[in-house]
Amino acid sequence: MITFLQPIWLLLLLPAGVALWLWPLPGRWQRWLRGVTLVLIVLALARLAVRLPDRSGVVIVVADRSASMPAQAAAAQEEIIRLLERSRRPRDEVGVVAFGQRAVVESLPQRGAFPGFRAEVGRDQSSLAEALETALTLIPDEAGxxxxxxxxxKWTGRDPIGAATRAAARGVAIDYRLLSRPEAGDVGIQSFDVPQSAAPSEGFLMTAWVWSPGDQEIRYRLLRNGRVLASGSRRVETGLTRLMFRDLAPDHGLLEYELEVEGAAEDPVPENNRARALLMVRGEPALLVASEAGESSGLVRLLRAGGLRVVAQRPGAVRWTADALMAYDAVLLEQVPASVIGSVGLENLALWVEGTGRGLMLTGGPKGFGAGGYFRSPLERVLPLTLESPREHLKQSVAIVVALDRSGSMAAPVGGGRTKMDLANLGTVQVLDLLGPGDEIGVIAVDSSPHVIVQLDRVERNAARRGRILSIQSMGGGIFIYEALSAAARMILESRAQRRHIILFADAADSEEPGAYRALLEKCREAGVTVSVIGLGTEADQDAWLLKEIAQLGGGECYFTASAEEIPRLFAQDTFTVARLAFVEGVTPFRFTPAQRVLGLGFEGEPPPVGGYNLCFLRPGAQQAAVTTDENAAPVVAFWNAGLGRVLTFSGEADGQFAGPLASWDRVGEFYTTLARWTMGRQEESNPDLFLRQEIRDGACYVQVHLDPQRREESLGGTPRLTSLTVRAGLPPRRETVPLEWRSADLLEAVVPLESTETRVHVLEIPGRPPLTLPPVCLPYSPELAPGLQSRGSTTLAELAAATGGRERGEIPRIWSELPVRRRWLELTPWLFLAAMVLFLAEVWERYTGWLSAGLARRTDREMQTAMPGETAEVTPTAWSVPTRRRWSALWGAWRRRSGQPAVQTAPTDPAPGRPRQTDVAKPAGAPGRTGSSTYDALREARERARRRRGL
Structure with missing residues (x-):
């Protein structure tokens, strides 16, 4: 069977035929060669193809990368892929799909080598159905x-038998190789059921089902928030055994329960011996106050006297995660430095406010707002104030010299293709950006000796040297502290700025040769030069004491961070403290604005002044309920909505040295209580026309919205939206919107896949109603590791193979010989072009040599000698009857006569000995006696004689 893939090109045959007819070539063979060449070219353009049987095809390897696989599974899978590559035929291709929680194409079908597993697929689930569907899309319909x-x-999510049905319909067989852990002796927790929420002082039951492969005695231990609640041992039988526990809910908080079991023998799957669950205690609205004073804070006493339920904790004792904060309706930060909460904690706090509809309140002071390190922090985006001062508020000239550690430890990678040195360079650039055009900056890189990168000069001139700062690289060795400080001091003393400051960046575990640093810092202090230190590491590192003492003697701040990502923010924080007027000291009057009524305030007249305030400026869209009456006209109370939540700031100090006369005001308790009550927002209203339910099963959380089936009117003001907050330990949170789908006329449902290492908080948003927050949920452990599922896994693979005509593969290379035979179209275009090229060259050769015409003439001579034996002796000898050395001369003469040029007469040569001369050969009667006549002349004369005999 043949076909043309682009038949439109066949229309070129018509103009090609017309051209051959109008402009014929001189020889018959040339005309034939030219015609066939044109036909071949047209067929090649039309893409002539023939259909042939073929067994070559594609094998897609679907590799399980989930947590239930053996430790050496990845190496075994790669070895099988290499074996497939070595045994395939030239036209065969191999593709790879890896799957866990999601399916990812690791390698498209190709004839090259597999580069290895690189994608992150999530190890807590096995989406086998999705992986099979992805593999089907990689096999072309026309290929085997x-x-x-x-x-x-083992699989989670959708049943893979549906994907197997589609594979069978396409004739694609599913083979398998079983790779599994040995599960003999596996003791594990099959389920751990804990209520999702409870009221304060409410008793509740917890149930766990434990799987045992045989009769034995197991040990168990139950923990609540890391503390042992119950422990003991119990005799269990083969199969499932139920364990029950009872507990009493405290007044508030998020409770994390962990159950541990241990069998008598070594366990091959220890991951399923530990399960966790969460319980939210919901009572009266609660306000978390984070204050260094803790319970002794005067602000806490005022709020409690105002009737609020307040939980007071020191900032370091708070779990700054979105799930832990769900126990509170609002958080109040009383002059808490940003470094105490940390970058991840600040991001959690901001997302908690935006995504759950909770509230946040901040009070000011010397360690609050910009002075406390919130400038360019993750929390700044939700504040109703901007912390950066306009240029007109920069009243002092500033000179800063940055001394950077560029020792070998700074070359360590920190992710994203960056090193610690890159982040230190970025922090230095932030110093450059925060200074005013008239300020001064200098940069020194230090290892065992100082290296001047940027000389001390005005910012407007050094701005062009940004690239030089960003290109500083680690050069090895360690940082010599005294060399860094002395070089920075020499440079900064050249400045005449009103404020002169040094920022020393060093590794807290690799700071060497401090030398006489105390005497040097004493001279700097006498000259009015301050020194701050940014230490990469923790206060427990071996050289941290030295860095802290340098900052203390230098009259500056000392910052430590174990996360290199925090370095640029710390540079910005220290520069902001030095170069900006972050806190205004002194008694300052303020007044209320009409916006106070939005907060529920109703004060008349001017309140007592504050003893100081943080200089901030109102963001567009925010409102101010109180403002200073000095030249700055700065907001004292500002508020707005951030996402679903509320944020309020009080820029004065609530309890401390700078509280001022406001602290003794007889209505100060009412003032702070009203602000906090507004921050806590509207409480979640009861919804009698709908019921929320969430359930954990098959590795996913099912969130359902049940509507009242007897409702008389539509109770939803619009399409509900479910927001899911993902919390992982030590990582920034993630926020996503999950679609809700109608399962029936009265049921909306969303399915949220879960991972064992994460906690999810779901918030339902219904237009026109306050957001509804559900209790946090988590998986007990990866559903991949549930005990007693080994037989289920092997049975599933056998069913998939049986449904599609596949089988278990013991000998992997034989899979190539069992690919289905498919007929494929073989395109002849390259071969047609090649044939056309050969014929074209043959035409050129014929044009210049006439070898085909000469061969035909010789054949005609032989036929004439056979047909007319009586005339054989009378025929004049042709060019082919002369010696070989004279044949080309005869052909050349024939070509010249045809082209109208006179033939060159050659003198007759003597024949070979014993043979007569050519002129002595007898001529036939009536034949022209032309010496040197060509084959064409002989043929023409023969045709004329034949015509005369026939009377034509």
Whole structure:
């Protein structure tokens, strides 16, 4: 069977035929060669193809990368892929799909080598159905193919039998190789059921089902928030055994329960011996006050006297995660430095406010707002104030010299293709950006000796040297502290700025040669030069004491961070403290604005002044309920809505040295209580027309919205939206919107996949109503590791193979010989072009040599000698009857006569000995006696004689 893939080109045959007819070539063979060449070219352009049987095809390897796989599974899977590559035929291709929580194409079908597993697929689930569907999309419809599954057969989510049905319909077989852990002796927790919420002082039951492969005695231990609640041992039988526990809910908080079991023998799957669950205690609205004073804070006493339920904790004791904060309706930060909460904690706090509808209140002071390090922090985006001062508020000239550690430790990577040195360079650039055009900056890089990168000069001139700062690289060795400080001091003393400051950046675990640093710092202090230190590491590192003492003697701040990502923010924080007027000291009057009524305030007249305030400026869209009456006209009370939540700031100090006369005001308790009550917002209203439910099953959280089936009117003001907050330990949170789908006329449902290392908080937003927050949920452990599922996995793989005509693969290379035979179209275009090129060259050769015409003439001579034996002796000898050395001369003469040029007469040569001369050969009667006549002349004369005999 043949076809043309682009038949439109066949229309070129018509103009090609017309051209050959109008402009014929001189020889018959040339005309034939030219015609066939044109036909071949047209067929090649039309893409002539023939259909042939073919067994080559595609094998897609589906590799299970979930947590239930054996430790050496990845190496075994790669070895099988290499074996497939070595045994395939030239036209065969191999593709790879890896799957866990999601399926990812690791390698498209190709004839090259597999580069290895690189994608992150999530190890807590096995989306086998999604992986099979992805593999099917990689097999072309016209090509033969098979799927090879390398897995233990355990799956979560959709049943893979649906994907197997689609594979069978396409004729694609699913083979498998079973790779699984040995599960003999596996003791594990099959389920751990804890209520999602409870009221204060409410008793509740917790149930766990424990799987045991045989009769034995197990040990168990139950923990609540890390403390042992119950422990003991119990005799269990083969199969499932139920364990029950009872507890009493405290007044508030998020409770994390962990159950541990241990069998008598070594366990091959220890991951399922530990399960966790969360319980939210919900009572009266609660306000968390984070204050260094803790319970002794005067602000806490005032708020409690105002009737609020207040939980007071020191900032370092608070779990700054979105799930832990769900126990509170609002958080109040009483002059808490940003470094105490940390970058991840600040991001958690901001997302908690924006995503759950909770509230946040901040009070000011010397360690609050910009002075406390909130400038360019993750929390700044939700504040109703901007912390950066306009240029007209920069009243002092500033000179800063930055001394950077560029020792070998700074070359360590920190992710994203960056090193510690890159982040230190970025922090230095932030110093450059925060200074005014008339301020001065200098940069020194230090290892065992100082290296001047940027000379001390005005910012407007050094701005062009930004690239030089960003290109500083680690050069090895360690940092010599005295060399860094002395070089920075020499440079800064050249400045005449009103404020002169040094920022020393060093590794807290690798700071060497301090030398006479105390005497040097004493001279700097006498000259009015301050020194701050940014230490990469923790206060427990070996050289941290030295860095802290340098900052203390230098009259500056000392910052430590174990996360290199925090370095640029710390540079900005220290520069902001030095170069900006962050806190205004002194008694300052303020007044209320009409916006106070939005907060519920109703004060008449001017209140007592504050003893100082943080200089901040109102953001567009925010409102101010109180403002200073000095030249700055700065907001004292500002508020707005951030996402779903509320944020309020009081820029004065609530309890401390700078509280001022406001602290003795007889209505100060009412003032602070009203602000805090507004921050806590509207409480979640009861919804009698709908019921929320969330359930954990099959590795996912099912969130359902049940509507009253007897409702008379539509109770939803619009399409609800479910927001999911993902919390992981030590990582910034993630916020996503999950679609809700109608399952029936009265049921909306959303399915949220879960991972064992994360906690999810779901918030339902209904237009026109306050957001509804559900209790945090988590998986007990990866559903991949549930005990007693080994037989289920092997049975699943066998069913997939049986449904599609596949089988278990013992000998991997044989899969190529069992690919289905498919007929494929073989395109002849290259061969047609090649044939056309050969014929074209033959035409050129014929044009210049006439070798085909000469061969035909010789054949005609032989036929004439056979047909007319009586005339054989009378025929004049042709060019082919002369010696070989004279044949080309005869052909050349024939070509010249045809082209109208006179033939060159050559003198007759003597024949070979014993042979007569050519002129002596007898001529036939009536034949022209032309010496040197060509084959064409002989043929023409023969034709004329034949015509005369026939009377034509």
């Amino acid at each position: 193919g098979r799927i090879l599954v390398l897995s233990d057969g």
